[in-house]
Amino acid sequence: MGRDETINFFVQKARNDFSVVEENLAKAINDIKVSQQKKLNYIEEFDAKDVLLQFAELKKSFSAKDAKYNGKLFGVPVTIKDAICVKGIESKAGSKILRGYKPLFDATVVAKARAEGAIILAKTTQDEFGFGTFSTNTALVPKNPFDNSRSCGGSSGGAAGFTAYTNAFHVAIGESTGGSIAAPASFCGCTGFTPTYGLVSRFGLIDYANSLDKIGAIGRNIHDSSLLLESISGYDRNDSTSLENGFEAEEVPIKKIAVVKDFFENCDSEVKKVVQKKIDSLRNFFEVNEVSLPLNAKYALSAYYIIATSEASTNLAKLSGLRYGVQGLVEGKHFDEYFSEIRSQNFGDEAKRRIILGTFARMSGFRDAYYLKAMRVRTKLINEFNLAFKENDLLIFPTMPIVAPKFEDIEKLSPLQNYAMDLCTVPANLAGLPHVSCTAGTAGTMPVGLMMVAPHLQEKKLYSFAKVVE
């Protein structure tokens, strides 16, 4: 954990001297192997043969000086959250039910990263289907590199864990539904960049909740995360919700920022102190105001969990033990019996709970009171954000109310207490607003994240501001 140079610096060097790529890749592979021996569980799937083939191809690009050689990520190892499809590599969203599934195609983000000269290094661990805040709802639970008895955060836990763990030049593609990029970035001392809903194609993502899912970037700093976001954003005809905009890391002026006081209320005092200190240091550069988002603070979690579980329960309905993933024997079985058997045996507890909650919220007689109401409340909450943005360029507050918790403490939480940990990350996610979490400082030895939120499609403001913060 001590690299200061950016990925861009590495790419410039690699274009002059290919041995830089070789050395860095060897370092990254070694870190995967050592982390696996130590059971740190950042990596879900690593195929050395596939990586060496990509390396050989890249060597040809170096000689030919082709498009990949000129790409933004030339020679950079990129890890991919397990929920994102990589051609020929087992992709199972951290779930037993998709065991053995090897996609026949690359997700758009993976294809884009490859086209920019990246080496697709490995799949990273996560909560099953993204259902969690601590990456504990899966078989391989990643351990925080700062303290192995603590969580990496979730659901993109392996992505942030490995980013913090390896000294090699590397970036990670993560995915956020309710905070799954920001939370692990905060707990692991990384910079997580979640874009506006629709800025990055979701084609090839194993969905959690379609109106909330956003693929984004986790890196060591804002430069690395922004470079990756530049590479993977942009319109994609294969995703019907894809926007026509892309992202370029360019500086724009930032004058006013506002601290959202409601999101400090339930924070641990150490976290508050670290974030407050960071905010005080920013007063030299910006006008710092204070705002309140009372509706978001009170209702965002409820609306989010209704929408997320409703959408998740319909998405997971397709997983029934036919054509791909886990499959059994169908002889003599009625389809109800077969589907129930496969699903009951292969979904984990949290997946079952969310399927039940979502199915319940959509049931005849309940749909209007829960699902439709939550969608109306979402409009209200977006309006509340937009009002705050009329006077301010950005909103800031702590990313998580606590530092990475110990596994023994996570076990004691009820599902509702667990969901409440998403208090600060859910509002921006529900509203589809772009946000960045970067490190504000440390409480003891553990990193504390600062969250910054911008209006829709104003990622440049986040880039410009995070540069000053870091």
Next chain:
Amino acid sequence: MSDIAVDKDLIRRVAKNARLSLTEEELEKFVPQIKEVVLDSFNKLDEIDAKEEPSFQPVVVKNRFRKDVPKKSLELEDVFKNASPKLRENNYFKGPKVL
């Protein structure tokens, strides 16, 4: 929706609709957990009046139409690549009976 009784019967029924068969042990564990989420979180929206148009997406997503042009589809062997050989019969997927 504060008058809903979240009990074993309801959860069993909902689970059945979602093609999940829960063991007694799972029911014992899940019922109080789900009850807590529904009563303390989901039902909280009863407090707030919301007449706004629903946001089915957080940003405005336009309908885009493309020309209906046939494209080459997957090769037959690729289609079966992820299927268990036990669930393939000639060029068909074998499934459980529906009647």
